[in-house]
Amino acid sequence: MSLANTKTAYGAVTRSLHWLTALGILIMIPLGWIAHFAPWETEAQLAVKAQLFSAHKTIGVALFFIALFRILWALTQTKPAPLHPERRAEVLAAESVHWLLYSTLVIVPLSGWIEHAATEGFAPILWPFGQDLPFVPNSDSVAETAASVHFLAQWLLVAALALHVAGALKHAVIDRDGTLARMLRGAEGGSHGASHVVLRPVALALAAWVAVIGGGAAAGMFSTEETSAAPQLAEAQSDWQVTEGTLAISLVQMGKKIEGSFADWTAEIAFEPRETPGKAGEVTVQIAIPTLTLGSVSKQALGADFFNAEDYPTATFTADILRADSGYEAQGTLTLKGAEVPVTLPFDLTLENGTATMQGSTTLDRRNYEIGGSMNDPDQLSFEVAVDVALTATKN
Incomplete structure (x- = not known):
């Protein structure tokens, strides 16, 4: 042969x-x-x-x-x-x-x-x-x-x-x-x-x-436009103008870390720096949920069992900005998918020549917002969702 x-x-x-x-x-x-x-x-x-x-x-x-x-x-x-x-x-x-x-x-x-x-x-x-x-x-x-x-x-x-x-x-x-x-x-x-x-x-x-x-x-099969209609967010009337920033989330699915971010969000900020503990300002963040990209599970994440972007197209975080002993933190409420849950976001802040640069992180429990309600095994989909915020803003 x-x-x-x-x-x-x-x-x-x-x-x-x-x-x-x-x-x-x-x-x-x-x-x-x-x-x-x-x-x-x-x-x-x-x-x-x-x-x-x-x-x-x-x-x-x-x-x-x-x-x-x-x-x-x-x-x-x-x-x-x-x-x-x-x-x-x-x-x-x-x-x-x-x-x-x-x-x-x-x-x-x-x-x-x-x-x-x-x-x-x-x-x-x-x-x-x-x-x-x-x-x-x-x-x-x-x-x-x-x-x-x-x-x-x-x-x-x-x-x-x-x-x-x-x-x-x-x-x-x-x-x-x-x-x-x-x-x-x-x-x-x-x-x-x-x-x-x-x-x-x-x-x-x-x-x-x-x-x-x-x-x-x-036939338009190569279009990368968003399939979900995102709400048009109103321009924030803010003392500080955000010039750049990211609002990212990450979680673990089937043992693999998945990272994503929201492309459209606004921040209305009133803030005066202070050296002693106490209230330093207020912030209101509006988030367009349909602009979320989360790897290969983006469409799944926006579905009814998860973020339900069609019925709840926006989320809002309203908080007081407080000076703490070790830095700043935003203490307030995150309204997401019809649920209002207290959230604290510690962050580092650098001020220089009228420009503020901040980085902060917190962890949410998706169960508080009935996201992935049928997924009760954290080994398949983690309960914890890490939120990372970074932005640069200038004083108006």
């Missing part, structure tokens, strides 16, 4: 890679769909969904490397001649589908991997080499673009696979030739003098990609 190809037969390596790839596809595609549609309303359901996605991602990464090796191996091998070189249209169609399969076998898992690496969330890849990819930033826009490519490419893969299987069945049932036997057991077949055309099949495969990606772009 020859490991390498000949002009009339496929070698053992090529055939093994072919069937290993086929097995991977037949597992990965339905597993991905099952994971996507699996419910996650309860702790047990979320755990199963995460396991399904982890298995899907792990098989996808493995298939990516198998596909790369298969392509590199094919480039170094003699390609057996077609059995019917006189059927030029059929040969062209078959080779075009092969190139389409090769490209989708790389792009489908790679785009999924890029989406995974660009964002945060549950369902890690089950291997010891980390979850990131070189040159892939932690970016929601990158993740959304990769997700769109992944979605479109999977259907192109399904179409190419269906055409490939239909061609194989035609050869086996209608033509009754040795095409399938060549890939099953390395049977000989084809003419030594027959040749393959390369440029036209590649061009046709590329045209299929252009059509699919172009159609997706025309």
